[in-house]
Amino acid sequence: MARSTSKDAQALFHSLRSAYVATPSSLKIIDLYVGFAVFTAIIQVVYMAFVGSFPFNSFLSGVLSCVGTAVLAVCLRIQVNKENKEFKDLPPERAFADFVLCNLVLHLVIMNFLG
Amino acid sequence: MAKFLLYITLTISLLPFFAVSFSPESPIDRRVLVLLDDLAVKSSHSLFFDSLKSRGFELEFKLADDPNIGLQRYGQYLYDALVLFCPSVERFGGSINVASIADFVDSGHDLIIAADTNASDLIREISTESGVDFDENAAAMVIDHTGYAVSNTDGDHTLIASDDLIKSDVILGSKNIEAPVLFQGIGHSVNPANTLVLQVLAASPSAYSANPQSKLSNPPSLTGSAISLVSVIQARNNARIVVAGSLSMFSNRFFRSGVQKAGSSTKYQKSGNQEFLTELSKWVFHERGHLKAVNVRHHKVGESDEPAMYRISDDLDYAVEIYEWSGTSWEPYVANDVQLQFYMMSPYVLKTLSTDKKGLYSTSFKVPDVYGVFQFKVEYQRLGYTSLSLSKQIPVRPFRHNEYERFLPAAYPYYGASFSMMAGFFIFTVVHLYSK
Numbered sequence: 001m002a003r004s005t006s007k008d009a010q011a012l013f014h015s016l017r018s019a020y021v022a023t024p025s026s027l028k029i030i031d032l033y034v035g036f037a038v039f040t041a042i043i044q045v046v047y048m049a050f051v052g053s054f055p056f057n058s059f060l061s062g063v064l065s066c067v068g069t070a071v072l073a074v075c076l077r078i079q080v081n082k083e084n085k086e087f088k089d090l091p092p093e094r095a096f097a098d099f100v101l102c103n104l105v106l107h108l109v110i111m112n113f114l115g
Numbered sequence: 116m117a118k119f120l121l122y123i124t125l126t127i128s129l130l131p132f133f134a135v136s137f138s139p140e141s142p143i144d145r146r147v148l149v150l151l152d153d154l155a156v157k158s159s160h161s162l163f164f165d166s167l168k169s170r171g172f173e174l175e176f177k178l179a180d181d182p183n184i185g186l187q188r189y190g191q192y193l194y195d196a197l198v199l200f201c202p203s204v205e206r207f208g209g210s211i212n213v214a215s216i217a218d219f220v221d222s223g224h225d226l227i228i229a230a231d232t233n234a235s236d237l238i239r240e241i242s243t244e245s246g247v248d249f250d251e252n253a254a255a256m257v258i259d260h261t262g263y264a265v266s267n268t269d270g271d272h273t274l275i276a277s278d279d280l281i282k283s284d285v286i287l288g289s290k291n292i293e294a295p296v297l298f299q300g301i302g303h304s305v306n307p308a309n310t311l312v313l314q315v316l317a318a319s320p321s322a323y324s325a326n327p328q329s330k331l332s333n334p335p336s337l338t339g340s341a342i343s344l345v346s347v348i349q350a351r352n353n354a355r356i357v358v359a360g361s362l363s364m365f366s367n368r369f370f371r372s373g374v375q376k377a378g379s380s381t382k383y384q385k386s387g388n389q390e391f392l393t394e395l396s397k398w399v400f401h402e403r404g405h406l407k408a409v410n411v412r413h414h415k416v417g418e419s420d421e422p423a424m425y426r427i428s429d430d431l432d433y434a435v436e437i438y439e440w441s442g443t444s445w446e447p448y449v450a451n452d453v454q455l456q457f458y459m460m461s462p463y464v465l466k467t468l469s470t471d472k473k474g475l476y477s478t479s480f481k482v483p484d485v486y487g488v489f490q491f492k493v494e495y496q497r498l499g500y501t502s503l504s505l506s507k508q509i510p511v512r513p514f515r516h517n518e519y520e521r522f523l524p525a526a527y528p529y530y531g532a533s534f535s536m537m538a539g540f541f542i543f544t545v546v547h548l549y550s551k
Contacts, residue, residue: 058526
């Protein structure tokens with residue numbers, strides 16, 4: 001078994017980065033969007049840890065709107081990825097329409113629960 | 116015919132004036148049936164009876180085996196109280212028996228039982244029903260070789276001078292009874308588990324219960340201050356009972372007799388009997404220590420109408436008026452220990468009511484953050500006083516959907532996150548569609 005060094009880690013990181021450069025830009029935009037949602041969720045959790053869980057329904061709806069957005073975006077990314085053979089029969093337009101519809105339902109529920 | 120009609124109308128219109136009897140407006144007893152073994156008791160105990168008559172009681176004297184006596188007629192009680200001065204009766208005449216006396220007390224009427232040495236089984240049975248047990252030995256008397264009353268002849272020390280009285284102003288009056296109380300008769304014991312029975316006059320620690328004629332072969336069954344000479348019982352329905360082990364303590368002879376307790380140099384001109392038994396009879400006939408609670412009110416702070424239900428964390432006011440019967444009128448009752456419970460299986464709120472010294476007790480508190488069916492409860496039990504037990508049911512509901520607070524500053528980050536997600540969704544949609 002070879003010993004792992006910092007050089008290996010650098011090599012791994014480098015190969016990951018070079019592979020990601022090859023990713024289509026439409027998927028990169030989705031990744032950015034997911035990152036934004038997860039970051040917002042983390043900020044709210046940290047805020048709740050300081051302030052307390054008093055308007056708990058507001059906290060839940062705030063965090064769940066971020067989590068739900070992230071999950072739906074990940075689903076969209078899986079479906080529109082051309083290298084994914086599982087959804088090769090599903091047109092990307094259909095995938096996007098599903099994404100929009102689910103988001104509308106999600107935000108309707110969030111608005112109701114926000115208090 | 117017209118004359119007949121006139122009579123009928125007159126009779127009916129006068130009917131309310133004939134019906135002078137126990138009413139909640141004045142709780143004291145009026146008509147008292149006194150059952151005697153021997154009509155001579157009527158004159159030998161006349162001081163006691165006269166003090167009752169002078170306080171407005173109508174005494175009806177009957178022999179205990181009179182075949183015409185009865186406590187009720189047509190389902191109505193004829194008397195408000197019963198005095199049993201018949202220690203040796205084996206069977207009552209008429210319709211009176213142990214069960215009918217128990218029913219009499221169960222329906223809230225009062226009873227005085229005076230037993231004596233050789234008390235009959237019937238009297239013992241009635242006492243047992245009331246919660247006290249007389250010494251089973253029929254010939255037993257209470258003997259006290261240190262606490263006896265000094266007399267000219269050195270007797271068998273069965274005439275006891277006892278000053279071990281219960282310390283209760285409401286039972287024995289606020290005036291201190293200084294002279295010892297003379298007692299000659301049988302002792303009884305009260306069950307310590309029974310909280311309704313109280314020893315009013317206890318024997319001294321050196322007393323015991325045995326037959327004074329025979330030699331003491333076995334240890335006596337009742338000894339010391341566990342021997343009760345006079346006990347009172349207040350039932351849960353506020354009926355009151357006095358059980359005395361001596362009939363002679365009510366007699367004129369004991370009332371007038373001077374007393375000197377053995378080992379004490381003070382000689383009293385008059386025994387404490389008259390004062391003690393008069394005060395005790397005032398208590399047992401509800402001339403003292405009778406409370407009533409009226410006018411229970413509760414409402415939200417700042418409102419005056421009584422709501423059908425409260426919401427959680429409402430602020431409410433509660434008030435009740437408590438009066439004490441003074442013998443002639445209802446006087447405000449003043450105490451600082453009346454408590455209110457806001458109760459649902461256990462008290463969620465327990466508050467001491469504050470009084471304005473005019474009978475009004477009030478408090479205010481916040482309804483707890485729990486919804487369900489609650490009760491306002493006042494359970495007031497004090498030594499000698501009639502017990503008060505008020506409860507009033509009141510439901511407590513949670514917030515309605517539109518009663519929650521909105522737009523809390525603390526929740527602004529969550530609102531912001533939700534709306535930024537919506538904006539982000541819109542921007543992402545545009546970018547996703549036009550970035551080919």
